[in-house]
Amino acid sequence: MTRLEASSDGAANTLAGGPRRRGLIRPGGSRKPAAARPPAALLLPALIGLAFLLLPLIALLVRSPWRGLPELLTSAAVWQALRLSLVSATAATAVSLVLGVPLAWLLARTDFPGRGLVRALVTLPLVLPPVVGGVALLMALGRNGVVGRWLDAWFGITLPFTTAGVVVAEAFVAMPFLVISVEGTLRAADPRYEEAAATLGASRFTVFRRVTLPLIAPGIAAGAVLAWARALGEFGATITFAGNFPGRTQTMPLAVYLALQSDPEAAIALSLVLLVVSIAVLAGLRDRWMTTS
Amino acid sequence: MTADGPAEDGSPRTTAPGAAEGLDARLLVERGSFRLDVPLAAAPGEVVALLGPNGAGKTTALRALAGLAPLGGGHLRLDGESLERTPAESRPVGVVFQDYLLFPHLTALDNVAFGPRCQGVPKGEARARAAEWLDRMGLADRAGVKPRRLSGGQAQRVALARALAVRPRLLLLDEPLAALDARTRLEIRAQLRRHLAAFEAVAVLVTHDPLDAMVLADRLVVIEEGRVVQDGAPADIARHPRSDYIARLVGLNLYRGRAEGHTVRLDDGPAITTTEDLTGPAFVAFPPGAVTLHRDRPTGSSARNLWQCRVVGLESYGDRIRTDLTGELALAADLTTVAAAELGLHPGAPVWATVKAMQTHAYPA
Numbered sequence: 001m002t003r004l005e006a007s008s009d010g011a012a013n014t015l016a017g018g019p020r021r022r023g024l025i026r027p028g029g030s031r032k033p034a035a036a037r038p039p040a041a042l043l044l045p046a047l048i049g050l051a052f053l054l055l056p057l058i059a060l061l062v063r064s065p066w067r068g069l070p071e072l073l074t075s076a077a078v079w080q081a082l083r084l085s086l087v088s089a090t091a092a093t094a095v096s097l098v099l100g101v102p103l104a105w106l107l108a109r110t111d112f113p114g115r116g117l118v119r120a121l122v123t124l125p126l127v128l129p130p131v132v133g134g135v136a137l138l139m140a141l142g143r144n145g146v147v148g149r150w151l152d153a154w155f156g157i158t159l160p161f162t163t164a165g166v167v168v169a170e171a172f173v174a175m176p177f178l179v180i181s182v183e184g185t186l187r188a189a190d191p192r193y194e195e196a197a198a199t200l201g202a203s204r205f206t207v208f209r210r211v212t213l214p215l216i217a218p219g220i221a222a223g224a225v226l227a228w229a230r231a232l233g234e235f236g237a238t239i240t241f242a243g244n245f246p247g248r249t250q251t252m253p254l255a256v257y258l259a260l261q262s263d264p265e266a267a268i269a270l271s272l273v274l275l276v277v278s279i280a281v282l283a284g285l286r287d288r289w290m291t292t293s
Numbered sequence: 294m295t296a297d298g299p300a301e302d303g304s305p306r307t308t309a310p311g312a313a314e315g316l317d318a319r320l321l322v323e324r325g326s327f328r329l330d331v332p333l334a335a336a337p338g339e340v341v342a343l344l345g346p347n348g349a350g351k352t353t354a355l356r357a358l359a360g361l362a363p364l365g366g367g368h369l370r371l372d373g374e375s376l377e378r379t380p381a382e383s384r385p386v387g388v389v390f391q392d393y394l395l396f397p398h399l400t401a402l403d404n405v406a407f408g409p410r411c412q413g414v415p416k417g418e419a420r421a422r423a424a425e426w427l428d429r430m431g432l433a434d435r436a437g438v439k440p441r442r443l444s445g446g447q448a449q450r451v452a453l454a455r456a457l458a459v460r461p462r463l464l465l466l467d468e469p470l471a472a473l474d475a476r477t478r479l480e481i482r483a484q485l486r487r488h489l490a491a492f493e494a495v496a497v498l499v500t501h502d503p504l505d506a507m508v509l510a511d512r513l514v515v516i517e518e519g520r521v522v523q524d525g526a527p528a529d530i531a532r533h534p535r536s537d538y539i540a541r542l543v544g545l546n547l548y549r550g551r552a553e554g555h556t557v558r559l560d561d562g563p564a565i566t567t568t569e570d571l572t573g574p575a576f577v578a579f580p581p582g583a584v585t586l587h588r589d590r591p592t593g594s595s596a597r598n599l600w601q602c603r604v605v606g607l608e609s610y611g612d613r614i615r616t617d618l619t620g621e622l623a624l625a626a627d628l629t630t631v632a633a634a635e636l637g638l639h640p641g642a643p644v645w646a647t648v649k650a651m652q653t654h655a656y657p658a
Contacts, residue, residue: 195361196394198381200408200459210407214398 057275064272065265072269080247081255082273088163088251089231092170093178096227100178101220105208107179108186119183126176133172134240141168141241165242166249170231177230178223185219186212222285229281233274315339316463316495319367320357322350329353329519330367335495335512337372342510343499346538350519351499352391355465358497360384371463371495382411384463387456391468393448395440401427401451402436408459426454430488446477453488464489466498470505482508503542507531515539533656534578545578546624549658557655563621565648566597567655574658581615583652584626587645588636598648600624604640607633614638618646 038046065072072078107119125133141148141159151157159165189212197211198204213220235253242249244258252274259267315336322329329350335341343351356362358369360381369376376384387408395404405423410416427436430450440448449469456464469485470478486509489496500506506513507527515523515530515538523535534540540547550559552571558564565577591599602620609615614633616626626646628636636644 190394192390192394193396195381196388196390197396197407197411199359199361199384199386199388200455201382201411202407203382203411206411211396214396217398 060268060271060275064268068265069269069272072266073273075266077246077255078266078270078273081250081252081270084163084166084247084250085232085252088166088170089174089228089234091167092174092231092234093224093228095167095171096175096178096231097220097224100175100223100227101182101213104179104182104186105212108183109191122179123176125173126180130173130234130236130238131240134169134237137169137172137237137241141165160241161243161245161249163242163248166238166251169237169241170234173234173237174227174231178220178227181223181226182216182219185216185223188219189215225281225285229278232277314372316371316497318358318369320354320364320369321366322353322357322362323365324353327353327519329357331514331516331519331521333358333497333514335497337495338493339512340489340492340496340498340510341512341514342506343497343516344503344506344513344539344542345501345516347501349516351501351516352467354516355388355467355497355499358463359386359388359465385459385461386463386465387459387461389449389452389456389464389466389469392472393440393452395443395448395451395455397440400437400439401432401443401447404440404451405455405458408455412459423454423458426458427451430454430484444477445473446481449473449481450484453485457488457492462494464492464494464496466496468500469498470502471500485509503539532578532654533576535576535658540578541625545580546584548577548622550575550577552655552657555650559622562623563600565622565653565655566650567653568650569655571655571657575655576658577653577655579648579653581625581627583648584624584628585647586616586626586628586632586636586638587647590645591647597650598653600646602644602646604638604642604644606640607638618644622646 103122107115107122138145138160140146141151143149143152143158143160148159151159159168193211193215194207197207202210232251233253234251235257238249238251239254244250244254246255250258252270256267256270256274259270315334317334319332320329327350331343331350331354333341333343333354343354345351353362357364360376360379364377371385395401396407399407402420402423405426406416406419409419409422414422424433424436427433430453432447432450432454435443435447435451440451443451449472453466453469456466466485470482473481482505489498489509498506498509500509510527513523513525513527513530514521515536517536517538523530523539525533530539531543531545534543534545534547537547548557548559548562548565550557550562550565552558552567552569552573552575554570554572555568556564556566557571557575557577559577567577590601600621602618602622602624604616605619606617607614608617609630612630613627614630616628616633616638618624618626624646636642638644
């Protein structure tokens with residue numbers, strides 16, 4: 001199940017802030033290894049690796065200004081950044097759902113020339129440095145961009161350095177997660193249910209709405225959570241395309257980075273909030289989608 | 294496809310009287326090296342079983358009828374209406390799939406109501422109609438249950454109700470009993486037979502089980518390697534099989550040869566004495582139970598048919614043992630466990646086989 005694989009990545013990405021795909025988590029279906037002692041040549045690097053991944057998180061907890069925390073977290077600036085982050089990540093997820101689910105359907109259920117290439121391009125934002133994504137978005141949708149010029153001239157719409165721009169940047173980076181997750185679920189879903197629906201008189205769109213969509217709902221939900229988590233942690237594309245204006249485009253990760261220069265304690269407190277959100281997402285994924293069959 | 298008359302495309306099947314009513318089709322599907330060419334006709338109220346070994350093309354034929362596989366040629370008319378170009382969702386067809394394919398996210402009731410809803414029936418009425426169908430299937434109390442909590446037999450009946458709820462003029466059933474265990478199967482087969490008997494339009498079912506086919510269908514169409522090898526009433530086919538496959542299915546030894554009076558000389562084997570008086574190409578059949586085995590050449594036997602054979606394999610069926618023999622004539626023989634033990638049968642053992650002429654049956658090929 002690809003979405004499981006992807007979900008572990010998503011959580012890792014949120015924490016590490018980089019779009020890199022990592023290994024698989026196999027929930028439930030644990031194959032029992034032989035009861036022999038693991039050789040030191042494997043055990044030692046494994047433990048170092050574990051420590052490497054956990055130590056920064058522990059350090060964050062150790063250095064947290066626990067006493068001043070309530071005050072730090074209730075400041076207007078923090079709430080502003082947090083609210084903006086939640087709103088824009090949710091909006092980016094909504095955009096990803098509306099556009100990404102049909103795209104995933106197209107990739108999984110139809111055959112057209114160049115489909116492999118299209119899929120590769122869809123997944124490109126997964127591996128593209130987000131800053132590059134931000135520059136590319138500026139070239140496309142900036143005030144002088146290929147499309148942005150017309151948006152401005154015809155509709156008076158300017159995306160860069162607005163909250164809408166934040167949503168665009170986050171959706172650009174997050175949507176591939178959703179598309180990949182949903183496409184994998186679609187491929188795993190039995191297409192014969194759709195045939196059965198067709199023999200009962202359902203049009204192709206009715207089949208999609210009443211059979212396909214409910215069947216892949218868990219995959220869509222997992223993909224949406226992944227996309228949401230990715231959008232929440234988005235930094236590079238956002239700061240490049242939307243800038244860093246408090247209250248308008250300054251999301252949590254941007255606030256963290258900025259605070260680190262002036263007020264490290266506030267940066268730690270903000271990081272703690274994002275860590276809690278990430279853990280909540282991971283826990284939610286595990287309980288709801290990783291263990292259901 | 295008006296020019297595509299039955300005479301022109303060479304489909305000789307005329308079993309359905311009055312071509313306007315019922316099903317009149319010639320299914321041509323080509324997939325790689327596999328070629329399906331099956332003429333199929335059925336009158337309203339008739340239940341036709343497509344019987345054949347795995348890979349014969351039965352399911353492909355069914356999918357072509359349902360519109361799920363494109364027809365490469367031929368024609369498909371239902372009550373006089375051409376359906377070749379009609380997409381699956383617009384065909385007046387109901388399908389019961391092999392593993393039922395009940396929508397897992399819908400209750401039994403909503404599964405049955407799905408078809409009527411797609412046909413534009415208002416929700417309340419569709420559900421009322423679905424409830425009626427479930428009631429008819431004896432499943433009124435399971436209406437609110439999701440498919441995964443239905444037993445195999447219940448799921449089969451929900452699938453049948455779902456297919457019938459669209460009021461199809463052609464009902465298709467793909468191995469309707471294959472997914473059931475032996476006990477349930479017996480009961481569901483009887484119920485399915487009742488429902489099919491009550492169904493007034495054409496029903497086509499696909500099965501590899503001769504018993505299912507004979508119990509459920511009025512007529513069998515036997516398909517092998519994409520072609521029809523035999524077509525007729527179940528009893529006729531059982532008595533006069535025309536291929537090895539059917540003969541083995543119905544438990545007969547079957548040979549082809551030339552008849553001269555009471556003797557049929559096999560194409561590549563000995564002659565068999567029969568009671569029928571025939572001339573020309575003929576089939577000879579006899580059941581494995583008609584064969585008697587002897588360790589030594591029988592002397593006092595009145596049997597005219599005597600062959601020297603060798604045991605190839607032994608298989609037990611209930612309290613009987615089916616012996617696979619080769620030698621002068623390849624044949625299957627059934628005997629009791631006791632008899633098999635007395636004869637000391639084992640693979641490779643030499644035996645003499647006799648069959649009385651009275652127990653053979655010859656008919657023109």
